[in-house]
Amino acid sequence: MNKIYYQSLLDNNKKWVTNKLALDENYFSRLADGQQPPILWIGCADSRVPANEIIGAEPGEVFVHRNIANMVLHTDMNMLSVLDYAVNVLKVTHIIVCGHYGCGGVKAAMGNHQYGLIDNWIRHIKDVYRFHYEELNQIEDENERFARFVELNVKEQVYDLAKTSIVQSAWRAKQELHIHGWVYDIKDGIIDDLNVNFSDNTGLTEVYRLDL
Numbered sequence: 001m002n003k004i005y006y007q008s009l010l011d012n013n014k015k016w017v018t019n020k021l022a023l024d025e026n027y028f029s030r031l032a033d034g035q036q037p038p039i040l041w042i043g044c045a046d047s048r049v050p051a052n053e054i055i056g057a058e059p060g061e062v063f064v065h066r067n068i069a070n071m072v073l074h075t076d077m078n079m080l081s082v083l084d085y086a087v088n089v090l091k092v093t094h095i096i097v098c099g100h101y102g103c104g105g106v107k108a109a110m111g112n113h114q115y116g117l118i119d120n121w122i123r124h125i126k127d128v129y130r131f132h133y134e135e136l137n138q139i140e141d142e143n144e145r146f147a148r149f150v151e152l153n154v155k156e157q158v159y160d161l162a163k164t165s166i167v168q169s170a171w172r173a174k175q176e177l178h179i180h181g182w183v184y185d186i187k188d189g190i191i192d193d194l195n196v197n198f199s200d201n202t203g204l205t206e207v208y209r210l211d212l
Ligand code: CO
Pocket: 044, 045, 046, 068, 069, 070, 100, 102, 103, 104, 105, 106
């Protein structure tokens, strides 16, 4: 990144502030009063999938957690902290796991190349491949298999969210909380709803259901 490009980012920020204030002089003072976003977004860290921008959301509307391949790992303190705060303090009513076609993390999980430290993260995605081995290995076209793997990974992360004690405890408390799985297509900008939804724990395999 050259210095001119770096400087332009700060210039862009000043222009953005000016534009926002021109439309609404209280824009920032209102945001400074606090946040009550209805949505928690769990997405990929990929630079081409900016959460707010692709759903037309303003600052204050979406609480965001992003990592490589939009994973929900129940030993990940970062994810758990975001989830706990979003559900128990902010009281979001929807959690969206949004994956995307062309995901580098998912692609890496399909292959055998060793990348280094990140292999430990990728391993979790490989587990998703194993869960769906029969379906995925029947798809001969590699691009189609890749796309399906992206979708199945989103679904598994939705299940993993529903399995968490944080989410199940909210349901037990009769808190309104819906979980959804989406996939974004980098090629055309369109988001598809994978229609994998949870609003209670009845859709979970019995062994994962906590007593409610
Ligand atoms: Co990705």
